[in-house]
Amino acid sequence: MSTVTARALVLEAPATEPVLAEIDVLDPGPGEVRIKVSASGVCGTDGHAIEGTHPMPVRPVVLGHEGAGVVESVGAGVTGLAPGDHVVCALAVPCGTCRQCRRGLAEHCNSPARRQAMSGVMADGGSRLRYKGEPAYPFFGVGTLAEYTTVRREQAVRVDPALPLDEFCLAGCGVITGYGAVLNVARVGPGDTVVVVGAGGVGVNVIQAARTAGASTIVAVDGVPEKLDLARKFGATHVVEASSDVAKELGAIEPDGADVVFEVVGKPELLTMCLGLTRVGGTCVMVGIPPMGARLSFDAFTVSANRRLLGCRGGAVVPERDIERLVALYRAGSLNLAGLIGQRIGLDDVFTALDALGRSSFARSLVVF
Ligand SMILES: [Zn+2]
Ligand SMILES: [Zn+2]
Structure with a gap:
């Protein structure tokens, strides 16, 4: 393994203009995986980060949080995922150890560990992304408007490779x-x-x-x-x-x-x-x-x-459970993902998708890598 360079949409601080730039995506640490992103939706919350209405610290963030891709490499101790696996990026993941998680109420987890994951900080307190040589943080822990990203293993939900990743990326958020x-x-x-x-x-x-x-x-x-x-x-x-x-x-x-x-x-x-x-x-x-x-x-x-x-905090979801349910509905023909996609664009055209947020005639713009 070695550091990968990737093009990404970077927001240097809330309420600034995002830029397309090269970032370094470091090797996955223990319990982490590096993903080659296949596709990412452009969601209204990315727009809120740019406007400065989404609560977030002042530091560089790699935008995008509705992505799917293929596992490129895995860090030490990762189980249940291997290079080549297809994954949908999950946002908030329950910590698994707090009182609510232990009581089977994982959707109500509000532990410091969950909040840390959502803010894009790894378990060791660091980040695996570098912008201009300094740490940058993946939006919601995933930062999918980038060719590669490194995430916590819990934020990558494995799906059947027969499913279309360029539709299933939308399962992650909207x-x-x-x-x-x-x-x-x-x-x-x-x-x-x-x-x-x-x-x-x-x-x-x-x-x-x-x-x-x-x-x-x-x-x-x-x-x-x-x-x-x-x-x-x-x-x-x-x-x-x-x-x-x-x-x-x-x-x-x-x-x-x-x-x-x-x-x-x-x-x-x-x-x-x-x-x-x-x-x-x-x-x-x-x-x-x-x-x-x-x-x-x-x-x-x-x-x-x-x-x-x-x-309704993000649909009160438990990602593994709810993505599996979406897969079942998709296979049964009752979940229409393709119809959500109004336009497929390259990363270079992401600004037109950001401009269209909130006033487009379709549900989603999709960036395909
Ligand atoms: Zn979203
Ligand atoms: Zn918890």
Whole structure:
């Protein structure tokens, strides 16, 4: 093994312009693997890092967190993975040893070890990436907008090599978050009426997961007409323009209100509306990530009428478990990944994908290496 040089999208500090640059990707240390990245989605959270609205320390970061690739080399003590294995990069991974992990509640792990992994710092406190000779840190511990990356073994989930890596990379963030919101957090069931506010890269996955869970009425709300078309393709039974009186439109479809409403935008004022769209005893799920320091405001009686307001940290996923479930759904023909991809581009064109975030007519831009 020896250091590999790779082209990568580097953000020197939050709220600066990212640059395409060569980085050094060091050998994997104990319990780590180096991955040759095949493809990476460009997610809204990469955009938030660039805008400076994502909480992160001031230091160089290799962007990208929705990737898949082939294991190039493994460090000492790595079990269950070998060079040549196909892997999907997982974001937050449970530590496995804290009280919640020991109780079988790994999706609620909040240990210092988990937070360290998510901030791109290896178990020994270092980083395996170098930019201009100084440490750079992989976004969410994976940094997939790069030709190579070195990650913790737990952040590489092995998948059948027969699966298309250029579609399964999307399982790492947008898809798994949407599915987790439906299956792990809200637990949507057959016959449910579901409203999804925000039909972007995560929202359409909430829609297709709700359809898989048996929801009979799925109402998509968005301000972009093309996104409403996309929502229909992924299983929405009704679409509503965001600028309309959404409560009135929903009332015509389901007078009691929705069983479950998903807010997939991250705007506090939308969350107030979403809570108001639920029936008595209904559930409102916060999938969108609100800006740092945001406050919520709603009539307390809304919640006291048996309603539930639920948080949704990345879909409350346990990566190994949930990626295996996505593979099963894909094989059963009920998970559409190809339809999420609006454009396939090279790394050189990543800036056009970043510009299109939040206002494109499709769910995802995909960088293919
Ligand atoms: Zn993401
Ligand atoms: Zn834990």
